[in-house]
Amino acid sequence: MFGNASVSHYGHTRVKRLRAFSLAAAAGGLLLVLAAPAPADRVVTKTGQTFTGTIIEENAKEVVLKSISGRMAIPRSEIETIEKAAATPTPKAGDKPQTGTKPQTGQEAPPPKIEPVEVSPVKADDALKQARSALVSGDWAKAGGLLEGLLALDQNTFKMDDRIRATGALITCYLQIKDAEGAAKAIARRAQLATDPNDKRRLLGAAEALRELRSVEVGGKTLSRFEEVLEAAMPWKAGHCLEQAKQYAKDAKRLNERGQLDKAADQALKILSEANVFQPGYSTQHEQDVLAELVNNVLDAGRAVIAHCEKVRPELTQTRNLLSKQAAMKWNAVAKPYLENRAMAEQALKNLKAFTLRYKVPDLYANNEADIVHMLAELDDYQYYPKGTVFGYGWYGGYSTERVKIQLRRFSL
Numbered sequence: 011m012f013g014n015a016s017v018s019h020y021g022h023t024r025v026k027r028l029r030a031f032s033l034a035a036a037a038g039g040l041l042l043v044l045a046a047p048a049p050a051d052r053v054v055t056k057t058g059q060t061f062t063g064t065i066i067e068e069n070a071k072e073v074v075l076k077s078i079s080g081r082m083a084i085p086r087s088e089i090e091t092i093e094k095a096a097a098t099p100t101p102k103a104g105d106k107p108q109t110g111t112k113p114q115t116g117q118e119a120p121p122p123k124i125e126p127v128e129v130s131p132v133k134a135d136d137a138l139k140q141a142r143s144a145l146v147s148g149d150w151a152k153a154g155g156l157l158e159g160l161l162a163l164d165q166n167t168f169k170m171d172d173r174i175r176a177t178g179a180l181i182t183c184y185l186q187i188k189d190a191e192g193a194a195k196a197i198a199r200r201a202q203l204a205t206d207p208n209d210k211r212r213l214l215g216a217a218e219a220l221r222e223l224r225s226v227e228v229g230g231k232t233l234s235r236f237e238e239v240l241e242a243a244m245p246w247k248a249g250h251c252l253e254q255a256k257q258y259a260k261d262a263k264r265l266n267e268r269g270q271l272d273k274a275a276d277q278a279l280k281i282l283s284e285a286n287v288f289q290p291g292y293s294t295q296h297e298q299d300v301l302a303e304l305v306n307n308v309l310d311a312g313r314a315v316i317a318h319c320e321k322v323r324p325e326l327t328q329t330r331n332l333l334s335k336q337a338a339m340k341w342n343a344v345a346k347p348y349l350e351n352r353a354m355a356e357q358a359l360k361n362l363k364a365f366t367l368r369y370k371v372p373d374l375y376a377n378n379e380a381d382i383v384h385m386l387a388e389l390d391d392y393q394y395y396p397k398g399t400v401f402g403y404g405w406y407g408g409y410s411t412e413r414v415k416i417q418l419r420r421f422s423l
Contacts, residue, residue, distance in 0.1 A: 079212035080240030088291035122151035129159035154183035215247035251285035259303035266354035315355035338419035
């Protein structure tokens with residue numbers, strides 16, 4: 011295992027690698043130094059997500075887990091179970107390497123570009139030493155090029171533990187030269203090394219954030235180290251899941267059908283639940299925001315139908331007495347969607363109270379109840395001809411001043 015010395019040349023080489031990367035980590039926190047991949051602690055959340063890594067902090071409010079995808083704070087209220095691995099020795103404060111100091115320089119030149127350096131397997135140790143020196147001196151392009159070359163070696167030459175540390179340092183190199191795309195590629199490469207599915211998704215989420223924003227600035231903060239990417243990208247990715255869920259709710263159709271409204275809610279909440287991978291407990295905090303979009307969808311559709319009815323009913327009223335089959339067919343072509351849309355909007359609004367109770371968000375109905383009652387009254391009125399409409403003998407079989415429902419015309423072939 012990486013870091014275990016032996017009397018063999020191979021063992022001494024492995025020790026030298028550990029020391030090299032530890033020194034680089036001390037030089038501005040460049041490398042994410044992880045515990046050995048096994049054993050690992052395991053946290054299962056109430057939403058069914060499983061996270062593995064090393065628990066580095068626990069308190070009454072949260073449990074902090076560290077893994078290949080960085081630090082993650084999991085609220086106690088969201089945790090179902092915690093399984094701890096056997097205790098492993100932790101380094102004492104005195105065992106930590108001395109922190110290197112980056113030389114002071116004058117005005118910085120334009121950000122350089124990282125060009126991969128071809129590294130021969132027999133020269134891997136020398137390349138590693140050069141990468142360490144470049145990291146300590148802040149020569150990000152040189153360090154990055156050497157690390158790219160080392161990572162191109164096969165896993166027999168450059169072992170898994172080395173790769174994990176090297177990708178962390180490489181990500182930092184790309185961040186330092188403000189190359190968001192390069193950093194995203196390096197993070198995606200690190201994701202390939204992850205054995206835990208949620209670690210992989212978190213890392214790919216961080217890569218997505220950098221690619222989407224095309225910048226090393228996330229949430230108003232310029233990122234300069236690998237761990238900072240995870241800290242900034244996880245809230246961004248969780249928020250992205252929330253926006254996707256809200257957009258799905260906003261675009262949902264046929265919400266007049268009770269089953270379809272529930273189906274849309276379940277799918278939107280499923281999309282939101284993806285956020286729990288990036289910020290455990292996030293979906294619980296934002297479920298009502300997503301369900302509110304569905305309620306607003308129904309309300310907006312109802313308002314649109316009312317506006318349509320207000321515009322179309324005068325036309326239907328003006329041509330109420332039809333004397334030919336052709337005229338009746340033309341009238342029906344306008345009346346049919348009018349009547350169907352009015353009925354669907356009415357049914358959708360009537361479903362909202364039961365819907366909000368089923369999903370335990372009664373406030374969404376209570377806060378909109380006055381509007382819903384008013385809209386239902388308007389939609390009810392629009393199933394009739396306007397008050398005061400007078401009908402002679404004809405389609406309705408007699409003279410009447412009573413309110414008459416608008417109905418499709420029937421005619422003989």
